[in-house]
Amino acid sequence: MKTQLWRLAGNEEDGRKLREAAALLRNGEVVAFPTETVYGLGANGLDADAVRRIFAAKGRPADNPLILHIAEKNEIKDLASGLTPNAIALAEAFWPGPLTLVIKSSGVVPDEVTAGLDTVAVRMPNHEVARELIRLAGCPLAAPSANKSGRPSPTKAQDVLEDMDGLIAGILDGGGCAIGVESTVVDTTLPVPMILRPGGITREMLEEVVGAVGLDPALESDKEAVPRAPGMKYRHYAPKAPMYLLVGRDADIHLARLAQLLTSRGVKVGIVTDEKDAFAALPEGLAEVKTYGGLLPVLAGKLYQWLREFDRAGVAVILAKGVPENGLGLAVMNRLRKAAGNNVLLAEGQNLLVQSGTRPDII
Ligand code: TXA
Ligand code: MG
Numbered sequence: 001m002k003t004q005l006w007r008l009a010g011n012e013e014d015g016r017k018l019r020e021a022a023a024l025l026r027n028g029e030v031v032a033f034p035t036e037t038v039y040g041l042g043a044n045g046l047d048a049d050a051v052r053r054i055f056a057a058k059g060r061p062a063d064n065p066l067i068l069h070i071a072e073k074n075e076i077k078d079l080a081s082g083l084t085p086n087a088i089a090l091a092e093a094f095w096p097g098p099l100t101l102v103i104k105s106s107g108v109v110p111d112e113v114t115a116g117l118d119t120v121a122v123r124m125p126n127h128e129v130a131r132e133l134i135r136l137a138g139c140p141l142a143a144p145s146a147n148k149s150g151r152p153s154p155t156k157a158q159d160v161l162e163d164m165d166g167l168i169a170g171i172l173d174g175g176g177c178a179i180g181v182e183s184t185v186v187d188t189t190l191p192v193p194m195i196l197r198p199g200g201i202t203r204e205m206l207e208e209v210v211g212a213v214g215l216d217p218a219l220e221s222d223k224e225a226v227p228r229a230p231g232m233k234y235r236h237y238a239p240k241a242p243m244y245l246l247v248g249r250d251a252d253i254h255l256a257r258l259a260q261l262l263t264s265r266g267v268k269v270g271i272v273t274d275e276k277d278a279f280a281a282l283p284e285g286l287a288e289v290k291t292y293g294g295l296l297p298v299l300a301g302k303l304y305q306w307l308r309e310f311d312r313a314g315v316a317v318i319l320a321k322g323v324p325e326n327g328l329g330l331a332v333m334n335r336l337r338k339a340a341g342n343n344v345l346l347a348e349g350q351n352l353l354v355q356s357g358t359r360p361d362i363i
Contacts, residue, residue, distance in 0.1 A: 004170035005161065008129060017172065018129070022136035024169045025050075030057055032146040032160045033133050034174035035125040037098045037182050037200055038153040038304070039160050040069065040143030041168065042133070051112040051142050057167040059149045064231045065115040066142040067100050067183070068122045071134040076122050079140065081106045086210045087188035093209045096126035098183040098200025113142050115230060123183055129174040145182060146171075152237050152304040152339065155180050159308055180301035181331050185229050186213070195219070196229035198331040200300075219334060236338040239307040241270065241315050243340040244360055246347050247322035252278065254347035255321055258360070262317055263287055270310035272303070272320035272336075288313050296328045303332065307339060317360060 006017035021031045028050040030043045041058060043050035045068045055062055068079060073095055076083065080103045087101050105120035114120050122140075125131065134141050145153040148163040157173035164171070184199035186206065194214040195203060206213045218227035227233050246255050255271070256278040262269045263286040271279060271287060274294040279287060290306045292299040310318055320336055322344075323329045337344065343357030 001166055001169065003161070003165050003168055005157065005173060006170065007157075007173045008175075018132055018136055021170055021172050022133055022138075025133070025137040025139075025141065028053070029169035030054055031133075031169055032154075032157075032164060032171040033130055033141075033143070034157070034172065034177060035069075035127045035130045035143075036177060037125070037179045038155055038177050039146040039157065039171075040125075040130070040141070041146040041160075041164070042069070042137075042141040042143040044137065045069075045113055045140040045142035046108060046110065047139075048110040048112045051110060054142060054144065055112075057164060058144060058147070060144060061149070062112075063115050064144075065117060065121060066113050066144050067185075068109070068113060068120060068140040069130065069134055069143050070122060070124050070140050071131040073124060075140065076101075076103070076124075079106055079109055079120055079122055080104060084188050086193050089209055090186065090188060090193070090206065091124070094201050094205070095124040096131070097124075098126070098179055099123065099206075100183045100185045100197075100199075102185060102187040102189060102196065104189055119187070119189060121185060127174070129172060133172065150236060150238055152239060152307040153182060155301075155304050159304075162308070178301065179297075180304060181335055184331070187228065190214070194228070196227065197232055198334050200328075200331070202327045203330060204327060237304065237307070237335050238339050238341065239270075239318060240311045241318050242343070242360070243318035243320065244343045244345055244357075245320050245322055245336050245340040246345050246352075247355065248347040250347040250349060251321050254345070254352050255319055258319055258352075259287060267317060268313070268315045270306070270313070270315035270318040272299075272306060272318070274321065288315055296323060296332060299323065300328055300332050303335060303339075 100123040109120045146160045154160045155177040179200045184201040185197040187194045218225040271289045279289045344355040346353045346355040
């Protein structure tokens, strides 16, 4: 299949490009589009055959349900069989935006979208291209992140092309995604709403609107519980190189020491940390150092991009420093942990202990 790439340029040509993309969607084809979080792989969410094409392109397990994207708040009514007051309050407060509401599903939503659950996930994205495409297609768009299953989510059209060229009908290039991590998924059918996947809207922000909000126990690092969002059980967001996440009060010192050790043996490392200073002396060509100056929105915005850059640069090991798990830090740590396949090392004093996963065999 030839994958069409439409570059949106902010001029009068954009309307025609969007109409072409929408026509393909109405025809049951798959088209990738930008949102404020990550690029989505869209198809008509009410057409079971179209939705199956998403799963095929992505290589996604069929037991992992999709999010339906809508252009206007009131479009949720047709998809829901009854909305709780919490669902309404959260939609009022955060839509359009990076929040996905899990609600009781109505009969119009195919099982291919919900994976046979009696709930459906719905989101109204805060991106004009996404909403205009939904309006022109005339249906809710089912859309997972537009990466191959297991790969880092795409935050640029180029990343989508890398994973999906030849597999889908088209890609709308609307530039980079502002937030860079996926939406927060909240189950609003429970008496106390529960975060199933942390994301762009923080727990603290949700609690300001609806009071106490729970966290799926499976999201806590030391729990073995089965996650309620089926997608959260898979290894995810993963670069090709093995990755290790360093936490604890002496993470900085151990990160610098490991980087030194690996590069001295000729091993190329990728590093994600807040400041560059400690890594200035590493040998040229053997270290890709990515820093965010301690600013979490910058880290969230760049993380998937950096993981893909490490792959392209052929780094052999990735080392990342953990962040405090509040505010946006909860979502960032969730993605870091998953990208690292849960390889977490605890740095305290002289000791570097395995908190979970495996120890780098090079040490
Ligand atoms: O920011 C985002 O949410 C992006 C953009 C494209 O909108 N989409 C995205 O979709 O991240 P995806 O398919 O990669 O992740 C959807 C998550 C999965 O973890 C899935 O298991 C969960 O939402 N989910 C979907 N429907 C659900 C349901 N009915 N109950 C529980 N979890 C659900
Ligand atoms: Mg995804």
